[in-house]
Amino acid sequence: MAGRRDEILDAFVRSVARRGYERTNFADLASELGMSKGTIVHHFGTKDQLLRELQERYMRQRLEEAKRILAVTQSAADRVAALIYAGVFYQAYHRDEAVAFQREIVHLRDSPALEDARKMRREYSELVTAVVRDGMADGTFRPGDAALMALMFYGSVQWMWTWYEPDGRVAPEALAAQQVDLVMGGLMAGSAAPLDHPRLAKLVHGALGL
Missing domain, CATH: 1.10.357.10 (Tetracycline Repressor, domain 2)
Structure with a gap:
């Protein structure tokens, strides 16, 4: 579980670095990581929590x-x-x-x-x-x-x-x-x-x- 959580956070960091917070979304993160948006929500709840x-x-x-x-x-x-x-x-x-x-x-x-x-x-x-x-x-x-x-x-x-x-x-x-x-x-x-x-x-x- 911890590994998957870190994986999501690392992908979020990469996306914010390259595109900015406003242009980062769960759909793109889910696609990159090969998981559902629900999995991201389960671990973090909101984009603000990721930030x-x-x-x-x-x-x-x-x-x-x-x-x-x-x-x-x-x-x-x-x-x-x-x-x-x-x-x-x-x-x-x-x-x-x-x-x-x-x-x-x-x-x-x-x-x-x-x-x-x-x-x-x-x-x-x-x-x-x-x-x-x-x-x-x-x-x-x-x-x-x-x-x-x-x-x-x-x-x-x-x-x-x-x-x-x-x-x-x-x-x-x-x-x-x-x-x-x-x-x-x-x-x-x-x-x-x-x-x-x-x-x-x-x-x-x-x-x-x-």
């Missing part, structure tokens, strides 16, 4: 991965860099999940059913902000509004789905390194030792189970 589970599953996984990243990094610079690497890797290696989550993010703003997903998103945002704030406190990052700075760099990675091409000319690891260098240019308080990009990429690969 709720999509959003919650995505944020739960991202939070778990972020905590693993923080557990194996020490400096604020390494932590911010690793979180950026993770954000880029989601676009490449968890493409459908990232696109499905982001393109329907507007639903998180006011849907009562998505309160748990909103809480997890706030927790993730607070986690990133805390890393930036720690870097400001120890002099690694220039002073400023930590929440705003975190939102700017975190948001830029989140919206990569609108332009990023997984099969493009730049590999995800190289793209992530460029994104990190761009962000660090604005965050760092002064000169610092160069980041070890191969080590960071390897670390994040491990945290994400890639």
Whole structure:
């Protein structure tokens, strides 16, 4: 039963990523999976319930991965860099999940059913902000509004789905390194030792189970 339920949710994620929530319907999902619409209704009831589970599953996984990243990094610079690497890797290696989550993010703003997903998103945002704030406190990052700075760099990675091409000319690891260098240019308080990009990429690969 659990396997069939996961199969339906995975098909829903793929459909939302490619066609959007409004154009996703049970008839198409049933046809793709070779099952009746009644089977989907039995497991999920409504399309809104599927969206709720999509959003919650995505944020739960991202939070778990972020905590693993923080557990194996020490400096604020390494932590911010690793979180950026993770954000880029989601676009490449968890493409459908990232696109499905982001393109329907507007639903998180006011849907009562998505309160748990909103809480997890706030927790993730607070986690990133805390890393930036720690870097400001120890002099690694220039002073400023930590929440705003975190939102700017975190948001830029989140919206990569609108332009990023997984099969493009730049590999995800190289793209992530460029994104990190761009962000660090604005965050760092002064000169610092160069980041070890191969080590960071390897670390994040491990945290994400890639």
